[in-house]
Amino acid sequence: MKLAGQLEAQPEPATRCSWCEREIPSQSRAFAISVSLRAEAFQEVVPGTEERLLLPKAEKQVRMIILPSESPAKRSGKDALFPLCSDRCAGALQSALREELGSAPNEPTQPTH
Numbered sequence: 001m002k003l004a005g006q007l008e009a010q011p012e013p014a015t016r017c018s019w020c021e022r023e024i025p026s027q028s029r030a031f032a033i034s035v036s037l038r039a040e041a042f043q044e045v046v047p048g049t050e051e052r053l054l055l056p057k058a059e060k061q062v063r064m065i066i067l068p069s070e071s072p073a074k075r076s077g078k079d080a081l082f083p084l085c086s087d088r089c090a091g092a093l094q095s096a097l098r099e100e101l102g103s104a105p106n107e108p109t110q111p112t113h
């Protein structure tokens with residue numbers, strides 16, 4: 001049973017795998033990939049929400065969670081997190097991301113500090 005009416009603690013949304021969309025049982029959420037986004041991409045997303053990232057090469061849309069600004073990963077330069085259900089999905093997403101990012105011409109990767 002849960003108490004209703006407590007707004008500060010958001011109900012944890014069912015986490016789904018970024019790659020295969022399968023629901024991830026909370027006791028086995030072992031995999032996640034975090035990434036940095038470009039500043040201009042970040043203007044279109046809201047921290048703490050779930051967004052979709054289009055991977056044209058893989059012909060796929062994947063889920064990503066935009067990290068809230070107070071999260072520790074955010075402080076170490078990561079902006080978004082991809083929850084994953086398994087090793088296999090992690091590998092598939094990783095290579096898809098690499099392919100996308102690797103093909104981006106002149107990726108502006110200037111650290112602000």
Ligand SMILES: [Zn+2]
Pocket residue numbers: 017018019020021022084085086089
């Ligand atoms: Zn999966």
